Every structure is written in structure tokens, then in C-alpha cells.
Amino acid sequence: xxxxxxYQPTSAVGKWFxxxxxxxxxxxxxMLNFPTPKNLNYWWTFGGILATFLVLQIITGIxxxxxxxxxxxxxxxxxxxxxxxxxxxxxxxxxHANGASMFFLAVYIHxxxxxxxxxxxxxxxxxWIIGVIIYLVMMATAFMGYLLPWGQMSFWGAxxxxxxxxxxxxxxxxxxxxxxxxxxxGNPTLNRFFSLHxxxxxxxxxxxxxxxxxxxxxxxANPTGVxxxxxxxxxxxxxxxxxxxxxxxxxxxxxxxxxxxxFAPNFLGEVDNYIKANPLVTPxxxxxxxxxxxxxxxxxxxPDKLGGVLLMxxxxxxxxxxxWLDTSxxxxxxxxxxxxxxxFIFVAVSIGLGYLGGKPAEGGYILAARILTAYYFAHFLIxxxxxxxxxxxxxxxxxxxxxxxxxxxxxxxxxGAPAEAVTAPETKG
Amino acid sequence: xxxxxxxxxxxxxxxxxxxxxxxxxxxxxIWPLIDQMNPDASVLALSSTEVDLTPVEVGQSMTVKWRGSxxxxxxxxxxxxxxxxxxxxxxxxxxxxxxxxAEKPEWLIMVGVCTHLGCIPKGQKLGDERGDYNGWFCxxxxxxxxTAGRIRKGPAPLNLVVPPIEYLEETKIRIx
Ligand code: HEM
Ligand code: FES
Numbered sequence: 001x002x003x004x005x006x007y008q009p010t011s012a013v014g015k016w017f018x019x020x021x022x023x024x025x026x027x028x029x030x031m032l033n034f035p036t037p038k039n040l041n042y043w044w045t046f047g048g049i050l051a052t053f054l055v056l057q058i059i060t061g062i063x064x065x066x067x068x069x070x071x072x073x074x075x076x077x078x079x080x081x082x083x084x085x086x087x088x089x090x091x092x093x094x095x096h097a098n099g100a101s102m103f104f105l106a107v108y109i110h111x112x113x114x115x116x117x118x119x120x121x122x123x124x125x126x127x128w129i130i131g132v133i134i135y136l137v138m139m140a141t142a143f144m145g146y147l148l149p150w151g152q153m154s155f156w157g158a159x160x161x162x163x164x165x166x167x168x169x170x171x172x173x174x175x176x177x178x179x180x181x182x183x184x185x186g187n188p189t190l191n192r193f194f195s196l197h198x199x200x201x202x203x204x205x206x207x208x209x210x211x212x213x214x215x216x217x218x219x220x221a222n223p224t225g226v227x228x229x230x231x232x233x234x235x236x237x238x239x240x241x242x243x244x245x246x247x248x249x250x251x252x253x254x255x256x257x258x259x260x261x262x263f264a265p266n267f268l269g270e271v272d273n274y275i276k277a278n279p280l281v282t283p284x285x286x287x288x289x290x291x292x293x294x295x296x297x298x299x300x301x302x303p304d305k306l307g308g309v310l311l312m313x314x315x316x317x318x319x320x321x322x323x324w325l326d327t328s329x330x331x332x333x334x335x336x337x338x339x340x341x342x343x344f345i346f347v348a349v350s351i352g353l354g355y356l357g358g359k360p361a362e363g364g365y366i367l368a369a370r371i372l373t374a375y376y377f378a379h380f381l382i383x384x385x386x387x388x389x390x391x392x393x394x395x396x397x398x399x400x401x402x403x404x405x406x407x408x409x410x411x412x413x414x415x416g417a418p419a420e421a422v423t424a425p426e427t428k429g
Numbered sequence: 430x431x432x433x434x435x436x437x438x439x440x441x442x443x444x445x446x447x448x449x450x451x452x453x454x455x456x457x458x459i460w461p462l463i464d465q466m467n468p469d470a471s472v473l474a475l476s477s478t479e480v481d482l483t484p485v486e487v488g489q490s491m492t493v494k495w496r497g498s499x500x501x502x503x504x505x506x507x508x509x510x511x512x513x514x515x516x517x518x519x520x521x522x523x524x525x526x527x528x529x530x531a532e533k534p535e536w537l538i539m540v541g542v543c544t545h546l547g548c549i550p551k552g553q554k555l556g557d558e559r560g561d562y563n564g565w566f567c568x569x570x571x572x573x574x575x576t577a578g579r580i581r582k583g584p585a586p587l588n589l590v591v592p593p594i595e596y597l598e599e600t601k602i603r604i605x
Contacts, residue, residue, distance in 0.1 A: 156569075188472070279494075
């Protein structure tokens with residue numbers, strides 16, 4: 001997206017068009033000819049998967065909106081009507097609801113990919129920060145979408161989450177009433193959430209544009225963490241090499257998605273949401289959707305209301321400053337023997353928090369959640385800064401080309417550090 | 430150039446003032462867009478309700494709706510009142526004497542919304558779990574309230590809110 005285009009239209013119409021609106025050149029430079037490191041593994045395909053799911057959510061969402069009624073007296077019934085009466089309504093709704101889950105699964109893999117390979121480091125800090133903003137807007141979108149079916153979990157989830165703001169002194173309660181348009185979650189809340197749920201995905205489209213733009217200035221990172229030194233030796237054009245690799249990954253991911261849609265459409269959901277919202281009865285055990293569970297665990301780990309809310313926001317906020325907390329010069333965990341271990345501990349801690357978020361807030365679960373919450377923050381605020389100072393990284397390959405050639409030439413045993421970088425099973429390609 | 434001195438400053442001043450007013454006007458015009466999200470007149474109009482207390486026997490509870498939220502009405506037993514009075518105020522996270530919460534000790538009337546994140550605590554129905562302090566228990570994140578609806582344990586910061594109540598007759602009240 002930056003610099004002079006090398007695109008040369010061949011047809012007369014193409015030339016006429018390009019000199020007036022150089023949009024084909026933009027597509028050519030960013031999606032076809034873009035020089036991409038030749039050693040990207042399958043963990044790099046999740047960007048394409050995410051883009052696919054954003055489009056899919058928008059398409060299924062727009063057709064659902066043709067059948068859905070955002071009013072407290074009809075919302076639940078209209079969703080049931082979608083499920084029973086509307087042609088293929090069940091498919092559209094299951095695709096939209098499970099699509100949201102797959103979207104989050106993909107974004108979590110994408111984020112952990114970034115953490116493992118140090119993709120957030122200079123010169124990609126802004127790219128990373130835009131990514132964190134995308135993640136926040138995604139969460140807001142899914143949260144508002146979840147209110148729309150107006151089930152018990154919809155209602156109580158929205159009640160609890162809008163109440164987060166009541167933790168702030170003085171301004172808290174007015175903010176909560178403003179968000180809800182009433183003293184409790186009600187029709188005004190449902191209406192505005194529908195309006196905003198329709199809007200935010202398009203804001204996401206814009207943010208994704210910025211994300212890709214910021215990506216195309218430094219170019220992709222890669223599994224060695226060594227930057228591209230020679231476009232000729234280290235890169236291949238995006239098309240056909242990565243268009244195909246991405247397409248293959250998208251197809252595989254779609255199999256998982258469609259398996260949920262057709263064989264376990266309610267597995268990731270909550271049964272209580274098939275009971276219509278009742279403002280006078282809280283379900284015995286309220287839990288958010290699975291993708292929010294780790295944050296819910298952090299919230300409940302703190303015995304203080306404001307403290308819990310602040311810590312929960314901070315658990316995402318800390319990602320914004322991560323590029324400056326990590327003091328290591330080496331990007332990829334492949335060459336960071338200590339960080340690599342801490343990375344996998346961190347993955348386990350995050351999954352553990354997710355597990356605890358789904359358990360009742362009592363006894364041993366709370367204690368475990370406290371320990372894991374403390375570790376979560378220690379990982380970013382203590383371990384990351386210190387590791388960079390004390391760790392002795394392995395020797396980096398001279399270049400991407402060298403790393404790739406070493407891998408293909410040597411016998412698997414004799415590789416040393418560079419070989420290890422590229423012997424991960426997912427690098428075949 | 431002799432006469433420009435003065436006209437230059439006034440032109441520039443004019444630009445500053447014009448820009449400033451333009452910014453202020455824009456800021457003001459955003460307010461209606463924000464304020465429309467606040468509770469509207471019809472929501473605010475629903476803000477008082479009358480309740481007849483006669484059907485409630487000692488030891489029983491009743492739940493009514495006020496401003497969309499449940500109101501817990503409990504006719505407390507002598508035992509429960511005694512328990513509530515016996516607690517030293519320093520033991521309370523949100524110190525409030527029982528007499529400040531129940532104008533007539535027998536009738537405890539509160540908004541049944543947990544002051545943590547807004548769930549409805551259990552304890553109104555017979556057989557409900559009532560927590561460690563024999564009052565109400567919020568299952569969402571484990572807040573325990575005592576027989577005066579005061580927070581004793583758990584993440585909720587404040588006691589269950591006592592709404593504005595007026596006794597119209599011996600057993601008739603207006604809430605709000
Ligand atoms: C970022 C993309 C999106 C995400 C993550 C998302 C997420 C969600 C979620 C989690 C639900 C609740 C599903 C359920 O349990 O039933 C939902 C419902 C809904 N969404 Fe979206 N959505 C997205 C985009 C859109 C768009 C662009 C529209 C267009 C208007 C839309 C329209 C709807 C409608 C009408 C419902 C209610 C029907 C139902 O509950 O299935 N969504 N959305
Ligand atoms: S809402 Fe009652 S304890 Fe959290």
C-alpha cells in the first residue's frame with residue numbers, strides 16, 4: 001500500500017481505469033505481488049481465516065436482520081421463528097452464532113502466534129496495537145449480539161456487564177443508566193444494542209484495513225524473526241504462494257466450523273438462553289460465552305468490586321504496552337530457550353483461567369483463579385522484562401533464505417538452531 | 430502598510446472567535462446525540478408504585494416490581510430482628526444500623542438487586558439458599574447479605590439499597 005505501484009495494466013480499458021482510479025494497482029500490490037517471507041508456517045494463515053469470518057458474520061448477520069425484531073416482546077419469538085419457520089433460518093442462525101465462536105478461536109490463535117514469534121516488536125508495535133483494538137471491538141460486537149436473542153443469559157450477561165461501570169465512583173451509576181436507557185436492561189437497551197451490533201462490524205472492516213496497511217509497511221514477520229534482507233532471496237510473491245496456502249487453511253478451518261454448525265450447533269452455547277429473559281429471576285449459574293471466560297475468572301478472583309473490574313480491563317490493557325515490556329532483542333521464541341518455556345506456561349495459565357471462569361465462584365476455584373490471575377500479570381510485568389535481560393538466545397540464522405536452505409539441505413539431526421526454527425511440523429509448504 | 434496594523438489583528442481575532450464558536454457549536458450539537466440515550470420520559474414516569482402488605486405473614490416474603498427491578502419485602506421474625514440488631518457496626522463493610530434500614534423493624538423493604546453486578550440474590554422463596562448470615566445470597570459471584578440486607582461477605586461493596594418508602598396506612602406503602 002505504500003510506495004509506487006509496479007502494476008502495469010495491459011488492456012486499454014484497464015489503462016483508462018487505472019489512470020483515473022488506481023484500485024487495481026492497490027489490489028495487485030497488496031494481495032497479489034506483495035513480497036512475503038518464504039518461510040511462513042500455518043500459524044500465519046489465521047489472518048486470512050479471520051478476514052473470511054468477518055465477511056461471513058456480516059453476510060449471515062445482514063440476512064438474520066431481515067427476520068429479526070429488536071423489541072423485548074418479539075425478539076425471543078422472532079429468533080424462534082428464524083429457527084422453525086424461516087427457510088434455512090436454522091442454518092443462518094447457527095452459522096452466525098458458531099461463526100462468532102470460530103472468529104474468537106481464530107483471533108486467540110492469531111494473538112498467541114504473535115506472542116510466540118514476537119510479532120509485536122519493533123517495527124510492528126502499531127500493527128499490534130491496532131490488533132488489540134480490533135480484539136476489543138470484536139468483544140463489544142459479540143457482547144451486543146448476544147443480547148439480541150433475549151434469552152436468560154442474554155439478559156443477565158448484559159446486566160452484569162453494563163454494571164461493570166457502576167464500580168466507578170460518582171459517574172458510575174449515571175453511566176450505567178445511560179448505557180441501558182433505563183434503570184434496568186430493557187427495550188431501549190435491546191434497540192440500541194441492535195443498532196450498534198449492526199454498526200461495529202463495519203468499524204471492524206475499517207480497522208482491519210488499517211491493520212493490513214500497517215502490516216504492509218514493514219511486511220510480515222516470520223518464524224525466524226530475522227527480517228527480510230533481500231527481497232529476491234528471502235521472499236516469494238503473495239500470489240500464488242500464500243493465496244493457496246491461506247485458502248487451504250481456510251478450507252480446513254471451515255470443516256471445524258461446519259462440524260459445529262451441523263453436528264453440535266448448541267455445544268458452545270448455553271441452554272439457559274433458550275428460556276426467555278426474565279428480569280425477576282437470575283439463573284443459578286450465570287456464565288458468559290466461552291471466549292470471555294478467562295476475563296470473567298479475573299473479575300471474580302478479586303474480592304473488591306472496583307478492583308475486579310479494573311484488573312479485568314487491565315488484563316487486556318497490558319497488551320497495549322507489551323512491545324515495551326519485552327526487553328529481548330530476539331523476536332522468535334524458537335531462539336529464546338527460556339521465553340519458549342514461559343510462553344507455554346502462559347498458554348496453560350490462560351486456558352486454566354478460562355476453565356475457572358466457567359466454574360462457580362467458591363472455595364478452591366477462587367483460590368486457583370487468584371493464583372493464575374497473579375501469574376497472568378506477572379508474565380507481562382515481571383517475567384517479560386527480566387527474561388530479555390538474563391536470557392542467552394540461540395544463534396540466529398543469517399537470513400531467511402539461509403534458514404530455509406539449511407533445513408532442506410541438511411540431515412534433520414545436524415541442524416542446530418536454524419534447523420529447529422523450520423522443523424516444526426506445520427512448516428511443510 | 431500604515432493602516433494594516435489594526436485591521437490585521439481584528440481579522441485574526443475574528444478568525445479565532447469564529448473557529449472557537451464553531452467548535453463550541455459542534456460540541457453542543459453532540460449533546461442531544463448523547464442525551465437521547467438516557468432514560469426517557471416514559472421510563473422516568475414509572476417511578477412510583479403502591480403496595481398492600483396485608484397478605485404477608487411473619488417470616489414470609491413478597492417480591493414486587495418497581496422501576497423494572499424486584500423489591501424484596503420481608504416481614505421479619507423476632508429472631509431475625511434480634512440477629513440484625515446484635516451485629517456491632519464495626520463488623521460491617523458498609524456500616525448502617527438496622528433502624529436506619531427498617532423504619533418499622535418488622536418490615537424490611539429493599540431493592541432486590543445485588544450491589545455487585547446486579548443479579549437477583551436468593552432468599553425470598555422458602556428453601557432458597559440464604560447465605561452464611563441467614564439473609565440473602567447472590568449466587569453470581571457469592572455475596573452474602575444478613576437479615577437486614579447488609580453486605581457481610583463477598584465482592585458486593587454496599588448493602589442492598591433501601592428505596593424511598595412512605596407508609597400510607599398501617600399496612601400500605603408507596604415506593605418511590
Ligand atoms: C464481527 C462480526 C459479528 C459478530 C462477532 C457477531 C456476533 C453475534 C452473536 C454472538 C450473536 C448471538 C447469537 C445467538 O446466540 O443467537 C449475534 C446475533 C445477531 N447478529 Fe451478529 N455478529 C457479527 C456481525 C453481525 C452483523 C454485521 C449483523 C448485521 C446486521 C448481525 C446481526 C445479528 C442479528 C440480527 C442477531 C440476532 C439473531 C440471533 O440471535 O442469531 N451480526 N451476533
Ligand atoms: S452480582 Fe451478586 S455477587 Fe456479583
